[in-house]
Amino acid sequence: MINLSGKRAIVFGVADKTSIAWAISKWLADAGAKITLSYQTRFRSRLVQLTKDVEWIEHMGECDVAYDDQVRDFFNGLEGKYDMIVHAIGYAPATALSKPVIFTNEEDYKTAMVISSYSLQRIVRHSLRVLNPGSSFVTLTYLGAERVVPGYRIMGVAKAALEAFVRELSVDIGGMGHRINAISSGPIKTLAASHVPGFDNILGFMEHTSPLRRNVNQDDVGKTALFLLSDLASGITGQTIYVDVGFNTTALPTDIEKVKFE
């Protein structure tokens, strides 16, 4: 049993009850941690509704990670010290997601990279002054960072940079005793995922062909985040850990002998 009593976490990326960040928050809170939520203004009313009567939330604040001053001001507005930070943020403009990357323009590229990748560096940099020694960060990535997944497009480029940031940042903050890791989650139906073309087919293929013959859910990811953020993972940093029901180990569908080609 992981005991996080007396520990405090800051979670970025809750948009609604399907958010991976919400599941992570609940697992951390179940283990005894107090949670501060940072959210985008456009989700304010959903967040107010979602957190009504939730006693383990100690603070909530708006922050758009596209802007350095908003991230700085968010951390300046906090009191006391924290132990865990979750970065569960991803975004690419629809104009980029709807086209192959060969047509991605510079502006959309910058937006996807800043929000989905550089924002991790921003959060780490501005958070250092509020962290206890030996703190831990977790971010969320996807297999599209290292292999081509149809429809993922510019997000694959941004997630590849995010995973590289995790390795680089592990060295930058390791001397302070802090750790940082990424969870490479399998596909889960959330608001962000609904923007990926063909997402339902990806879910169907995963269920059919992954070693565990099912899809990943938010709790699978929440439990791994709890482990990585806790002292049980004290020797793990700079890693990308798959929580994908084993899919990344497969190369071809398990029933390849039944596949017919025209």
Ligand SMILES: NC(=O)c1ccc[n+]([C@@H]2O[C@H](COP(=O)([O-])OP(=O)(O)OC[C@H]3O[C@@H](n4cnc5c(N)ncnc54)[C@H](O)[C@@H]3O)[C@@H](O)[C@H]2O)c1
């Ligand atoms: N759902 C999946 O299939 C899947 C798989 C692997 C990785 N991920 C990653 O998990 C993370 C969480 O996504 P999710 O699937 O829970 O979807 P979600 O839509 O619930 O969460 C995405 C979050 O990003 C936030 N965000 C976007 N732009 C922002 C900005 N400018 N400033 C602040 N916040 C911003 C949104 O407010 C939202 O809370 C993302 O990094 C996503 O890429 C998701």
